[in-house]
Amino acid sequence: MPNSATVYQAMVKVLVTGATGYLGGRLCHRLLEEGHLVRAFLRRSSDLSYLPSSHLALELAYGDVTDLPSLIDALHGCDVLFHTAALVEPWILDTSRFFAVNVGGLRNVLQAFQATKTLQKIIYTSSFFALGPTDGYVADEKQMHQGKMFCTEYEKSKVVADGIALQAAADGTPIVLLYPGVIYGSGKLTSGNFIAKLAVRVLRHQWAYSCDKAKAELGYSPRRLHEGLSEILLWLKELEMIRY
Numbered sequence: 204m205p206n207s208a209t210v211y212q213a214m215v216k217v218l219v220t221g222a223t224g225y226l227g228g229r230l231c232h233r234l235l236e237e238g239h240l241v242r243a244f245l246r247r248s249s250d251l252s253y254l255p256s257s258h259l260a261l262e263l264a265y266g267d268v269t270d271l272p273s274l275i276d277a278l279h280g281c282d283v284l285f286h287t288a289a290l291v292e293p294w295i296l297d298t299s300r301f302f303a304v305n306v307g308g309l310r311n312v313l314q315a316f317q318a319t320k321t322l323q324k325i326i327y328t329s330s331f332f333a334l335g336p337t338d339g340y341v342a343d344e345k346q347m348h349q350g351k352m353f354c355t356e357y358e359k360s361k362v363v364a365d366g367i368a369l370q371a372a373a374d375g376t377p378i379v380l381l382y383p384g385v386i387y388g389s390g391k392l393t394s395g396n397f398i399a400k401l402a403v404r405v406l407r408h409q410w411a412y413s414c415d416k417a418k419a420e421l422g423y424s425p426r427r428l429h430e431g432l433s434e435i436l437l438w439l440k441e442l443e444m445i446r447y
Contacts, residue, residue, distance in 0.1 A: 221288030
């Protein structure tokens with residue numbers, strides 16, 4: 204029977220960026236369960252509490268996706284890269300950070316791939332936001348964002364990054380794009396796990412709805428459903444987001 208060192212040498216070595224995020228952390232656990240060697244790429248300030256505290260197949264590599272040299276160092280000897288790192292927030296004061304992390308980080312991943320001789324595949328986590336809205340039909344990964352309107356800077360940054368990833372794939376880079384929808388579940392309550400975070404706040408009575416408060420502070424004005432929908436549909440038509 205081979206010893207553990209021999210078995211580990213035969214395993215695939217995987218680098219996971221965003222390893223302490225909600226998705227990245229769960230991915231690390233799953234990869235370890237499937238018997239892979241996992242190198243978690245994280246910042247010095249990251250919360251490690253959701254990563255396995257002691258696992259022979261888990262290795263920590265410190266750096267940042269916005270820092271190319273640290274990414275190249277972390278990729279040394281790896282076969283596969285799962286790029287899950289992203290700035291996922293509805294809004295932040297310095298919106299340029301969305302592009303520094305979500306666009307610049309992907310560009311660095313692609314540059315690091317060129318500098319790494321062992322890497323065979325990049326699995327990039329895009330977002331359903333990158334596909335854009337639909338005109339009443341169910342979209343798939345072939346849908347293209349029209350780029351005429353963005354609800355958030357996060358969405359805009361993911362659309363730009365998506366174009367870069369698709370071009371890299373067309374140029375022969377072994378990159379696979381994934382388009383997850385809303386991700387939620389038990390565990391770490393981050394902006395990437397927003398639905399669970401919201402549910403916990405409601406259950407803890409940290410968020411209460413008040414019609415009077417909404418009227419006083421937000422200018423809330425109740426209207427009939429068909430009136431509101433008529434205005435919204437006209438507005439969406441003017442933006443060329445729907446056709447009817």
